[in-house]
Amino acid sequence: MSSTLGSSIGKKLLMSISGLFLILFLIVHLTVNSLLLVPDGGDLFNAGAHFMATNPAIRVIEPLLAIGFLVHIIYGVKLTLENRKARGPARYASGKKTTGVTWASQNMLVLGITVAAFLVLHIANFWVKMKLTGDPLLEHTTVDIAGVPTEVENAYALVNATFGYLWIVVVYVIGAVGLAIHLSHGFWSAFQTIGFSNLKWRKRLSVLGNIFAWIIGIGFSSIAVLQYLFYQPN
Amino acid sequence: METTINIKLKVWRQAGPKAKGRFETYELNNISTDSSFLEMLDILNEQLINEGKEPVAFDHDCREGICGMCSLYINGRPHGPDDDVTTCQLHMRKFKDGETITVEPWRSAGFPIIKDLIVDRTAFDKIIAAGGYISVSTGGVPDANAIPIPKEDADEAMDAASCIGCGACVAACKNGSAMLFVSAKVSQLALLPQGRVEAARRAKNMVAKMDELGFGNCTNTGACEVECPKGISLANIARLNREFLKAGIQD
Structure with missing residues (x-):
C-alpha cells in the first residue's frame, strides 16, 4: 500500500480525497453561514454556531480538517514542483495554442495560494478570536434553542462587526471567487482521479462541479456583501 | 488547380x-x-x-x-x-x-533532444516493456466468437488501441505527464477478457516505470486529449486510475 500512495496516482489520490473532504467542509460551513442572512438579530446564527462549537462530532472532525488542509497544501506544492521538473526547463517559442483547456485547470496552485492567503486573514478574524484570544464582542447572549433559553457566545456580533469593514469584504469576495474557480476544476478532477469517471460521467461531473463551485463562491461572497450593505447596526 | x-x-x-x-x-x-x-x-x-x-x-x-x-x-x-x-x-x-x-521538437524532460527536431522517445518503449502486453499461450487459432465480448467494450478497446505512441500528449502537457499514453495502453487490454488475467500487475508495473522515467503527475487539464492525433479520451485515464488503485487495494 505504501508503494501505491508513493506513486504518481497515489499522490493524486491524496489530493483527491483531501479535496473531497474539504468540499464536505465547505457545504457545512456555507449552510451555517447562510443563517447570517436570517434577519433576527443573529439569534439563529448564534444558536447554529453554539451547536457547531459544542457538538462532539465536530470536535473530532476539527483536527481531521486541519490534517485535510495540510495534506492538500503539502501535496499540491509537492506535485507542482515535481511536474515542473518533469516538464523540463525549455519552453515552446511558439507558445501554447491548444484550445479547450480551462484556465483553472492550469492554474490550480495559483488559485490555491489565493485561497490560502485568504484563509490566513479568515482564521485571524474568527477562529483565533473564538477559540484562543476571545473578543469583547463575543460577550454572552441568551438565545432560545428549541424552547430552552441558552447562554451562548455572540458570534454574530463579531461577524457583523468584521463585515463592517469594506476592505475585509473585498478580500472575502476575492477569496470566494478564487475558491470557486479552484473548485470549477477541482470538483470533477477529484472524481476523475479516484477513477469515478467515464465518457458519460465526465460531462455530468464537470457541469455539476461548475454549479457547485459557483454556489460556494457566490454564496460566501454574497453573505459578506449583504452583511456589509444591509445588516450594519446604524 | x-x-x-x-x-x-x-x-x-x-x-x-x-x-x-x-x-x-x-x-x-x-x-x-x-x-x-x-x-x-x-x-x-x-x-x-x-x-x-x-x-x-x-x-x-x-x-x-x-x-x-x-x-x-x-x-x-x-x-x-x-x-x-x-x-x-x-x-x-x-x-x-x-x-x-x-x-x-517535443519539449519534455522525458523526451531529451537527440538532434534538431528529433527527440528520444525510447521511454515509451520501456513503459510498454514493463507490462503493455499479454502473455499468450500460442497454439491453434481459437474460434472467432469463442469468448463473447460486449460491442461497447470491443469498441472502447479498439479506440484505446488506436494510440500510436507519438508522444503528442506529453508534448502538450504542462506537467510532462505520459498518463494518456499509459492509460490507452492499459485500457486496450483491461477492457478485454484476454487482458484481464494480468490487469493488476500490468497497471502497477507500467505506472511504476512511468514514474521512474521522470514523467509528471496528471492534473486532468485535458490538453493531451485535445492534441492527440487519434482522439484518445481522458476516460482512459480514469480507467487507469481505477485499475491502479484496485491493484493497490488487492495487495
Whole structure:
C-alpha cells in the first residue's frame, strides 16, 4: 500500500480525497453561514454556531480538517514542483495554442495560494478570536434553542462587526471567487482521479462541479456583501 | 488547380543532445498547398543540401498517420494547426501565403533532444516493456466468437488501441505527464477478457516505470486529449486510475 500512495496516482489520490473532504467542509460551513442572512438579530446564527462549537462530532472532525488542509497544501506544492521538473526547463517559442483547456485547470496552485492567503486573514478574524484570544464582542447572549433559553457566545456580533469593514469584504469576495474557480476544476478532477469517471460521467461531473463551485463562491461572497450593505447596526 | 505559397520557416537546430540549440530561419518559395508538411521539409532539405548546408533532422516513417514516428511542435501545437492528424497528414493548405511557421521538437524532460527536431522517445518503449502486453499461450487459432465480448467494450478497446505512441500528449502537457499514453495502453487490454488475467500487475508495473522515467503527475487539464492525433479520451485515464488503485487495494 505504501508503494501505491508513493506513486504518481497515489499522490493524486491524496489530493483527491483531501479535496473531497474539504468540499464536505465547505457545504457545512456555507449552510451555517447562510443563517447570517436570517434577519433576527443573529439569534439563529448564534444558536447554529453554539451547536457547531459544542457538538462532539465536530470536535473530532476539527483536527481531521486541519490534517485535510495540510495534506492538500503539502501535496499540491509537492506535485507542482515535481511536474515542473518533469516538464523540463525549455519552453515552446511558439507558445501554447491548444484550445479547450480551462484556465483553472492550469492554474490550480495559483488559485490555491489565493485561497490560502485568504484563509490566513479568515482564521485571524474568527477562529483565533473564538477559540484562543476571545473578543469583547463575543460577550454572552441568551438565545432560545428549541424552547430552552441558552447562554451562548455572540458570534454574530463579531461577524457583523468584521463585515463592517469594506476592505475585509473585498478580500472575502476575492477569496470566494478564487475558491470557486479552484473548485470549477477541482470538483470533477477529484472524481476523475479516484477513477469515478467515464465518457458519460465526465460531462455530468464537470457541469455539476461548475454549479457547485459557483454556489460556494457566490454564496460566501454574497453573505459578506449583504452583511456589509444591509445588516450594519446604524 | 494547384496553388502555391511562399513561407518562412523558423526551425530549431541543435547539433546534439548536449549542444546549445537555436532557431534558424529559412525561406521557401512556390510550395504547393497540396503537399504535406513533411514533403515541404523534404523540399527544404533538398534546398539546404544544394546550398552545401546540413539538412534538418526530423523523425518520419510511414507518412500515413499510423506509425507514430513523426512529431514536431508547429505554431504552438503538437502536430500543427489541424485537429486529429499527425504531422505527416498535415497539409500546407492549412498555412497562409507569407506566413512564418515555427517548428520545434517535443519539449519534455522525458523526451531529451537527440538532434534538431528529433527527440528520444525510447521511454515509451520501456513503459510498454514493463507490462503493455499479454502473455499468450500460442497454439491453434481459437474460434472467432469463442469468448463473447460486449460491442461497447470491443469498441472502447479498439479506440484505446488506436494510440500510436507519438508522444503528442506529453508534448502538450504542462506537467510532462505520459498518463494518456499509459492509460490507452492499459485500457486496450483491461477492457478485454484476454487482458484481464494480468490487469493488476500490468497497471502497477507500467505506472511504476512511468514514474521512474521522470514523467509528471496528471492534473486532468485535458490538453493531451485535445492534441492527440487519434482522439484518445481522458476516460482512459480514469480507467487507469481505477485499475491502479484496485491493484493497490488487492495487495
